[in-house]
Amino acid sequence: MENILHLWENTGLYQMQPGQGIMIAIGMLLLYLAINKNFEPLLLVPIGFGGVLANIPGAGLAEHGGILHIFYSVGIESGAFPLIIFMGVGAMTDFGPLLANPRTLFLGAAAQFGIFATLMGAVALSTLGIFDFSLADAAAIGIIGGADGPTSIYVASKLAPDLLGAIAVASYSYMALVPLIQPPIMRLLTTEAERKIKMVQQRHVSQREKIIFPLLLLLLVAFLLPDAAPLLGMFCFGNLMKECAVVDRLSNTTQNSLINTVTIFLGLAVGSKLSADKFLDLTTLGILLLGMIAFGIGTASGVLMAKIMNKISTAPINPLIGSAGVSAVPMAARVSNKLGLESDPHNFLLMHAMGPNVAGVIGSAVAAGIMINYVTGG
Amino acid sequence: MDTSNLLNDGFTLMLFGMGFVFIFLTMLVIATTIMSTLITRYERNVGILPEEGVPSPTAVIPHHEHPHSTSESPADDTTVISVISAAVNKFRSRHK
Numbered sequence: 321m322e323n324i325l326h327l328w329e330n331t332g333l334y335q336m337q338p339g340q341g342i343m344i345a346i347g348m349l350l351l352y353l354a355i356n357k358n359f360e361p362l363l364l365v366p367i368g369f370g371g372v373l374a375n376i377p378g379a380g381l382a383e384h385g386g387i388l389h390i391f392y393s394v395g396i397e398s399g400a401f402p403l404i405i406f407m408g409v410g411a412m413t414d415f416g417p418l419l420a421n422p423r424t425l426f427l428g429a430a431a432q433f434g435i436f437a438t439l440m441g442a443v444a445l446s447t448l449g450i451f452d453f454s455l456a457d458a459a460a461i462g463i464i465g466g467a468d469g470p471t472s473i474y475v476a477s478k479l480a481p482d483l484l485g486a487i488a489v490a491s492y493s494y495m496a497l498v499p500l501i502q503p504p505i506m507r508l509l510t511t512e513a514e515r516k517i518k519m520v521q522q523r524h525v526s527q528r529e530k531i532i533f534p535l536l537l538l539l540l541v542a543f544l545l546p547d548a549a550p551l552l553g554m555f556c557f558g559n560l561m562k563e564c565a566v567v568d569r570l571s572n573t574t575q576n577s578l579i580n581t582v583t584i585f586l587g588l589a590v591g592s593k594l595s596a597d598k599f600l601d602l603t604t605l606g607i608l609l610l611g612m613i614a615f616g617i618g619t620a621s622g623v624l625m626a627k628i629m630n631k632i633s634t635a636p637i638n639p640l641i642g643s644a645g646v647s648a649v650p651m652a653a654r655v656s657n658k659l660g661l662e663s664d665p666h667n668f669l670l671m672h673a674m675g676p677n678v679a680g681v682i683g684s685a686v687a688a689g690i691m692i693n694y695v696t697g698g
Numbered sequence: 699m700d701t702s703n704l705l706n707d708g709f710t711l712m713l714f715g716m717g718f719v720f721i722f723l724t725m726l727v728i729a730t731t732i733m734s735t736l737i738t739r740y741e742r743n744v745g746i747l748p749e750e751g752v753p754s755p756t757a758v759i760p761h762h763e764h765p766h767s768t769s770e771s772p773a774d775d776t777t778v779i780s781v782i783s784a785a786v787n788k789f790r791s792r793h794k
Contacts, residue, residue, distance in 0.1 A: 418730075419730060419734060422726075422727045422730040422731055422734070423727060425723045425724075425726055425727050425730075426720075426723065426724075426727070428723065429719050429720050429722075429723040429724075432715075432716070432719050433716060435715075436711070436712040436715050436716050437712070439708055439711060439712060439715075440708050440709065440712050442708075443704055443705055443707070443708030443709075444705065444708075446704065447702070447704060447705050454704075455704060455707050455708060455711070458708060459711070520791070521787060521790055521791075523787060524780055524783050524784060524787070525734075526737060526738070526741055526746045526747065526780075527746060527747040527748070528737050528740075528741065528746070528747055529733065529734055529737050531747075532733055532737065533730065533733070536726075536729055536730065536733055537726065540722070540725060540726055540729060544722060544725070545718070545722065679723070682723070682726070683719055683723060686718070686719050686722050686723070687715055687719055690711075690714070690715045690718050690719070691711070691715065694711050694714065694715070695711075
């Protein structure tokens, strides 16, 4: 009898706390969204499953010594996984459209306003006493507006490890929601005539330019903002491997097997942060809300910047490509293209929107570097 | 931390951050434009690199993928393609 009682006390049912039950349900919901609705499945499947694993009562997978905790401390606490992913993203990025029209970098800069406006919002909310965010927390929340998963995780792991689960889930879910969040804002801020603007055909970008660009970017980072060097350094390295075309084997590994391997462990490790005591909190709700605002403001400021540039410059710029300045490669560029086609079925904006899109990746990495520099140094 | 202090810090970080992002990307625009101009001028004299890269020295015996191809080398093809596309571009920009 005593043995049976002992066995019963060791079952999940006996040890289950309500919070854990809810978190397992949330993990299942993420899996449902990924599998059935196709929302960023490459990330939400590992994250959702990691979330379920982390909340199995009594198993302690996410506690000290558990396998998910080991993944977390090896890959995320050290900052390694987001950086390796960034290298893979670099190896998949084509800077051609950006080099053909370097002015689109300004769109990528403008869209970063969402990051800083949200930081202000988070700080204001804690001043009002609604939430209790420190400056570091606010910076990590703001970076969700950069719409760049690895950057968000990198910044959160450096500045606000406690909020990492919520921040990662928010930034990846909003990336999946780009086609829903952005179009209403873009329609609101542009007129039909502006959406019909045709852009000049892009010039051909030579291979030499593509090889030199990552080196140029790296030197600029090295001179001006060493705090962004881990992110942009890996990014440039990946891109150089792709463009120089003499190390195709390395470049192929980086953009396929390596990034896939790391994504699995990154997802599981992020999932381990979805434990009930950390996630089921009003703060999480605040983060989700602020992240959404960050995204909206970023989109809006990108579009507005494009409108200003269109007024100033001689070559026409369709304001729709401004929204692609919030990274989220290549989803945001596709949204720009889609809205352009709705207004004029012969106006293909995809390649034009890729410029601000990759500029957004650089912009949010720079913003991340500044935040880390300011918060940890200041 | 004092609350008004926090608000101040946030505001400073916002100005500082946004300013720096713009300065950084402006410098990148300038550097990129200069780089592109220089390379375009340089390539006018020496020709462009083949898109698929310079063939690497290797111990493996080179395997010709297109034995019946009419052109002499893939590098020639890409040069021809880029010359044609440049001409098309010029034509389009003149006849709008």
